[in-house]
Amino acid sequence: MVREVDILKILNEVNDPEIPVLTVLDLGVIQQIYLQEQYWIIELTPTYSGCPAMQQIEVDILAKLTEKGITNAKVKHVLSPAWTTDWISVEGRQKLRLYGIAPPVNEPNKSVLFSDPPKVACPKCNSHDTKMVSLFGSTACKAHYQCNTCKEPFDYFKCLK
Amino acid sequence: MMEQSALFEYVLRMSDDSLILAQRLGEWCGHGPILEEDIALTNISLDLIGQAISLYDLAADLEGKGRNHDQLAYMRYEQEYKNVLLVEQPNGDFAMTMLRQFFFDAFRLPLYEALMQSPVEQLAAIAAKSVKETRYHLKHSSEWVIRMGDGTDESHKRAQDAIDHLWRYTHELFYVDAIDHALLADGKIPNMETIQAKWMTTVTSILQEATLEIPKNNWKFEGGREGRHSEHMGYLLADLQYMQRAYPNMEW
Numbered sequence: 001m002v003r004e005v006d007i008l009k010i011l012n013e014v015n016d017p018e019i020p021v022l023t024v025l026d027l028g029v030i031q032q033i034y035l036q037e038q039y040w041i042i043e044l045t046p047t048y049s050g051c052p053a054m055q056q057i058e059v060d061i062l063a064k065l066t067e068k069g070i071t072n073a074k075v076k077h078v079l080s081p082a083w084t085t086d087w088i089s090v091e092g093r094q095k096l097r098l099y100g101i102a103p104p105v106n107e108p109n110k111s112v113l114f115s116d117p118p119k120v121a122c123p124k125c126n127s128h129d130t131k132m133v134s135l136f137g138s139t140a141c142k143a144h145y146q147c148n149t150c151k152e153p154f155d156y157f158k159c160l161k
Numbered sequence: 162m163m164e165q166s167a168l169f170e171y172v173l174r175m176s177d178d179s180l181i182l183a184q185r186l187g188e189w190c191g192h193g194p195i196l197e198e199d200i201a202l203t204n205i206s207l208d209l210i211g212q213a214i215s216l217y218d219l220a221a222d223l224e225g226k227g228r229n230h231d232q233l234a235y236m237r238y239e240q241e242y243k244n245v246l247l248v249e250q251p252n253g254d255f256a257m258t259m260l261r262q263f264f265f266d267a268f269r270l271p272l273y274e275a276l277m278q279s280p281v282e283q284l285a286a287i288a289a290k291s292v293k294e295t296r297y298h299l300k301h302s303s304e305w306v307i308r309m310g311d312g313t314d315e316s317h318k319r320a321q322d323a324i325d326h327l328w329r330y331t332h333e334l335f336y337v338d339a340i341d342h343a344l345l346a347d348g349k350i351p352n353m354e355t356i357q358a359k360w361m362t363t364v365t366s367i368l369q370e371a372t373l374e375i376p377k378n379n380w381k382f383e384g385g386r387e388g389r390h391s392e393h394m395g396y397l398l399a400d401l402q403y404m405q406r407a408y409p410n411m412e413w
Contacts, residue, residue: 049290050211079215080286082293110296113304134197135301140204160293 002070007033007040014064017056018139021099024057028087031078040065040073045083047160048140085160096157097123102145104159120156122147132156164347167340168281169223170243171350173233174386176216177244180234181394182265183209184401185252194255201301202258208294215287222283235405239398240388247330249385249394256319259305260327264364266299268334271359275351284349303367310371321373328376333383334360 011030016022024030024044031043042061046054058075065073085104088096093103102123108115117132127149137144142155186206193199217230248265252258273295276288309320335357337345344350368375384390404411 046211046290048208048211049215049294050207050209052207078286079283079290082286082290084293110300113300113307134200136197136201136204140207 002040004033007042007065007070007073010064010068010070011042011061014057014060017053017060019096019099019101021095022088022092024061026089026092026095028089028092029057029083038072040070041076042073043076043078045078045081047083051140083160085157088157100124100154101142102154102156104157107159107161117143118156118159120145122150122152123154124152125150164343164349165223165225167343168349169220170340171344172216172220172223172284174243176213176220176233177242178248178265178269179209179213179216180401181242181244181397182248182262183207183213184397185248185250186258186262188252189258198255205262205298205301208291208298212287212291212294215290219283219287231405235402236409239390239394242385242390242394242398243388244385245330245333245336246382246385246391247327247333249391249397250327250330251393253323253326254319256309256316257323257326259302259309260320260323262298263302263306263367264327264331264334266295266302267363267367268356268360270295270299270363271356272351275356278351279349281349299363303363306367306373307371310368310373317372320371324368324373325376325378328378329380329382332381333385336383336386338386 008025011033012023012025014024016024016027019027027047029045029047031045033040033042035041044054044058044061054077058077061075062073065071088103096103100123102120105118105120107118117135119128120130120132121128122130122145125147127147129148130145131148132143133146133153134144137155141158141160143158144153145156146153183206186202186209189199189202190206191199193202213234214230217233221228221230221233247261250257250261270292273288273292277285277292279285279288306320309316311317335353337353341350341353345352365375382391
């Protein structure tokens with residue numbers, strides 16, 4: 001008899017295709033898991049509307065479940081409630097840092113124009129003396145930063161609320 | 162049934178606005194004035210494509226004819242697209258692109274904020290998701306309008322020229338017809354006059370800070386919501402639809 005915890009355990013082996021150190025559970029994109037008419041329904045919510053990783057995540061989830069002998073599963077895409085970076089787990093934040101990506105910090109209200117960029121600690125040397133190079137980085141969810149102390153360029157996972 | 166088809170039409174208009182503007186922004190890929198802006202414009206384009214997919218999915222459900230988002234996005238004729246004329250206007254220079262974006266973002270943000278209260282659950286969910294992205298977009302375009310307007314003589318002139326050219330297309334953002342009246346009466350959508358008032362407040366305050374002026378000329382162009390487009394639309398669609406027209410139903 002398969003239980004929800006078994007599914008969760010398997011999902012913890014499915015990684016984000018763009019940030020492979022994070023599992024889909026770390027990322028907080030799995031909303032609910034339940035049995036409906038003999039199918040396990042896994043609710044998946046997108047980070048950004050246009051995030052191209054979502055389709056791949058669906059494929060990877062179903063492949064991993066099949067590999068573990070669970071063939072009666074379906075992925076359901078849900079939009080509500082909308083994903084926020086607050087849902088990235090504490091472990092996920094630590095994994096991001098070790099991977100070289102600064103995790104999201106609280107940012108000023110978006111209605112304030114020309115606000116100072118968020119103060120982000122360097123994921124390599126932990127210095128707070130960093131500068132934003134570009135608000136738009138390698139993917140929609142990241143900004144590009146550089147550390148003034150160790151000079152390391154790094155990605156910052158933007159806060160989305 | 163009547164209401165279902167009105168809602169389909171309403172959502173389709175929103176989808177088309179997103180898709181067509183996304184297509185225009187995508188044309189900047191590899192041509193941005195600086196690398197950061199090149200990436201910014203294509204990131205915003207990607208957000209809009211994502212929103213368009215969600216909206217087309219909803220439209221397809223409402224229509225109930227078995228069409229999917231790709232068929233709605235790629236397999237219709239020009240007259241079947243219901244986007245406003247503003248979003249199909251050519252990119253022009255960076256000022257033209259950024260003013261077009263600003264006028265659109267300032268409209269979309271209050272619209273999404275209001276639609277979050279819609280009893281149409283899926284529409285409210287899309288609005289709640291998209292509102293976060295749109296706040297970023299409006300911040301980005303507002304800051305550029307101010308920088309350009311309050312910048313050098315050259316950037317000021319280009320920004321003012323863009324406003325003078327685009328202003329005639331902004332009235333259509335608030336176009337309403339029988340479809341809107343029916344949905345408004347049922348409390349499904351917000352009153353467009355409220356959205357317009359919020360848009361005007363944003364536009365007035367940003368342009369004032371940018372030392373730019375709202376044109377006195379009140380000339381208005383419209384037709385997009387009824388499928389009558391400017392001469393630019395055919396060329397845009399030829400590019401957008403090329404793969405699906407050449408290889409129908411192709412997938413990556």
